[in-house]
Amino acid sequence: MSLFEWCQWLQHTHFATMIAESDWLFPLIEGSHILALPLSVGMVVIIDLRLLGIAFCGGPGTNFVRNLMRWSSIGFAVMFLTGGLLLITQAGKAYGNAFFRSKLLFLLLLGINAAAYQKLFYPRMAQWDSAGGPPAGAKFCAAFSLVLWIGVIVCGRTMAYQF
Ligand code: HEM
Numbered sequence: 001m002s003l004f005e006w007c008q009w010l011q012h013t014h015f016a017t018m019i020a021e022s023d024w025l026f027p028l029i030e031g032s033h034i035l036a037l038p039l040s041v042g043m044v045v046i047i048d049l050r051l052l053g054i055a056f057c058g059g060p061g062t063n064f065v066r067n068l069m070r071w072s073s074i075g076f077a078v079m080f081l082t083g084g085l086l087l088i089t090q091a092g093k094a095y096g097n098a099f100f101r102s103k104l105l106f107l108l109l110l111g112i113n114a115a116a117y118q119k120l121f122y123p124r125m126a127q128w129d130s131a132g133g134p135p136a137g138a139k140f141c142a143a144f145s146l147v148l149w150i151g152v153i154v155c156g157r158t159m160a161y162q163f
Contacts, residue, residue, distance in 0.1 A: 005094050008091070008092040010092075011089065016088045016089045018087070019089050020089040024088065036078035037075075037079075037153075039072065039078070041149050041152075042072075043068040043071050047069070047142070048142040048143070049142075051138055060126075060129050061125055061126075062125050063127065093163050099155040099156075099159035102155045103152055103156055103159065106152045110149070111146065111150070113141055113145055117141040121138040123140065
């Protein structure tokens with residue numbers, strides 16, 4: 001069975017059909033997907049703006065970032081769970097959709113960018129408060145993250161029009 005055939009099969013399973021045909025389940029899941037945006041991407045945007053020195057710059061950075069990351073993890077768990085549930089209801093349509101594929105690519109790049117930031121810069125964050133701000137590499141990660149998140153949201157919105 002090819003991946004496309006598997007997606008078609010998934011979309012027509014009893015579970016997927018039940019969600020898609022329910023008067024309240026699909027809107028509830030989609031609403032939760034959208035409501036989790038400020039908790040996930042919103043928190044990351046605040047962190048990125050602080051790293052770039054544009055906004056939210058007062059006070060020591062380490063606790064500020066750690067607190068926001070804790071909340072954003074909850075938001076991302078909701079985004080991925082609800083996103084997965086939405087996906088199975090339209091997996092066949094999503095398979096060939098350029099915006100869905102771009103969204104997944106952006107999410108992959110975001111994962112790599114976040115992992116690089118965690119490994120290279122996060123352990124030394126406490127020193128930045130006395131050193132006059134984050135290094136150029138950390139600022140690059142923040143700017144790249146902002147661009148990619150805009151891409152994820154634009155693709156998410158656009159593909160929803162096309163399904
Ligand atoms: C944190 C990452 C994510 C963000 C920021 C995001 C953002 C969005 C946005 C803005 C929409 C448009 C909602 C609307 O206007 O109706 C959307 C829809 C959608 N998302 Fe996500 N999403 C994320 C993760 C995921 C994941 C991981 C999946 C699946 C694997 C997914 C699957 C979907 C699907 C299938 C829709 C279309 C729902 C419909 O038919 O209306 N999303 N997403």
